[in-house]
Amino acid sequence: MAMELGELYRLGVRMGMENDPRPRDEIESELHRVAKRYDALKGKERERFDKDGLWNPYPDSRLLYGDEGREVNGILWGIDIGTGEIVLADRLREKGRKIDLVMGHHPRGRARNTFADALQLLSYMMEEEGVPGNVAEGVMAPRIREVHNSTITENNEQCVDAARLLDMPLMCLHSCTDVLVQRYIENLMAEKEPKRVEDVIEALLDIPEIDHMAKLSNPPEVRTGEKGRKAGKIMVKMSGGTAGPKDMYEKLADAGVGTFICMHMPEAHLEEARKHHINVVISGHMGSDSLGINLLADEVEARGVEVIPCSGLVRVRRK
Numbered sequence: 001m002a003m004e005l006g007e008l009y010r011l012g013v014r015m016g017m018e019n020d021p022r023p024r025d026e027i028e029s030e031l032h033r034v035a036k037r038y039d040a041l042k043g044k045e046r047e048r049f050d051k052d053g054l055w056n057p058y059p060d061s062r063l064l065y066g067d068e069g070r071e072v073n074g075i076l077w078g079i080d081i082g083t084g085e086i087v088l089a090d091r092l093r094e095k096g097r098k099i100d101l102v103m104g105h106h107p108r109g110r111a112r113n114t115f116a117d118a119l120q121l122l123s124y125m126m127e128e129e130g131v132p133g134n135v136a137e138g139v140m141a142p143r144i145r146e147v148h149n150s151t152i153t154e155n156n157e158q159c160v161d162a163a164r165l166l167d168m169p170l171m172c173l174h175s176c177t178d179v180l181v182q183r184y185i186e187n188l189m190a191e192k193e194p195k196r197v198e199d200v201i202e203a204l205l206d207i208p209e210i211d212h213m214a215k216l217s218n219p220p221e222v223r224t225g226e227k228g229r230k231a232g233k234i235m236v237k238m239s240g241g242t243a244g245p246k247d248m249y250e251k252l253a254d255a256g257v258g259t260f261i262c263m264h265m266p267e268a269h270l271e272e273a274r275k276h277h278i279n280v281v282i283s284g285h286m287g288s289d290s291l292g293i294n295l296l297a298d299e300v301e302a303r304g305v306e307v308i309p310c311s312g313l314v315r316v317r318r319k
């Protein structure tokens with residue numbers, strides 16, 4: 001058994017949509033807005049339009065090189081893909097491993113150029129916590145601009161060029177698998193109902209990928225607040241692109257959030273969270289990203305495709 005490249009791409013996007021924090025009609029209305037923008041375009045502008053956006057609501061998840069009809073029997077799957085991983089895949093193929101695709105998590109190529117748009121999801125997540133929509137969008141707008149300004153100046157085609165030279169298909173699925181982590185940890189917290197911050201940490205350590213990273217001296221950490229403090233209302237932020245804006249924490253505290261769980265947070269943001277008495281728990285970046293990838297990789301392996309982990313992916317099978 002094998003899968004076609006396009007089938008695999010669509011499976012990732014479909015699983016994301018099925019587990020997205022937004023309800024289906026919200027996603028459909030977003031796709032409809034993209035379609036309306038496309039319909040209004042003419043000539044060169046219409047040609048340049050990224051048509052995957054008509055059905056794929058994740059701007060940071062794209063098939064970057066390879067025809068959709070190509071057969072996939074084995075995948076070299078990692079969290080960060082660079083030219084090194086593309087060459088590694090080619091070396092392993094030379095040594096007899098079946099690898100027809102390199103899959104990454106953090107966006108590369110055109111998916112990195114539109115990465116900032118993936119932060120829109122965080123506006124919706126803030127709204128869900130009780131922040132008014134206009135405030136959430138207002139707080140997010142400058143942060144989205146900041147991320148955009150930084151990502152578009154990078155050399156995002158570097159590893160796509162390597163993939164093309166070695167004729168090695170390349171894809172990255174970012175928010176599609178981060179929403180799987182989001183759903184998984186939200187369900188876990190709903191089930192365990194942690195009372196104190198230390199109970200949040202214990203619950204996170206029940207996840208094998210996070211436990212694995214803890215054994216490598218990278219455990220979940222309390223970054224603001226204390227282990228013994230009351231957890232209060234918990235907000236899980238595993239999707240939404242990257243760290244949100246600094247002034248988000250004041251709005252979240254006003255909306256009643258007591259504990260904020262995320263994969264990573266810059267120091268300047270911690271200061272803001274501390275000011276507003278929000279407990280911040282870091283779940284660990286690689287362990288958490290691995291969890292989302294694994295939930296999809298299990299489905300891919302069930303279809304007869306071998307997954308070879310690399311570049312920080314802690315592979316755990318649940319099937």
Ligand SMILES: [Fe+2]
Pocket residue numbers: 105174178289
């Ligand atoms: Fe991620």
Ligand SMILES: [Fe+2]
Pocket residue numbers: 106263285289
């Ligand atoms: Fe990540």
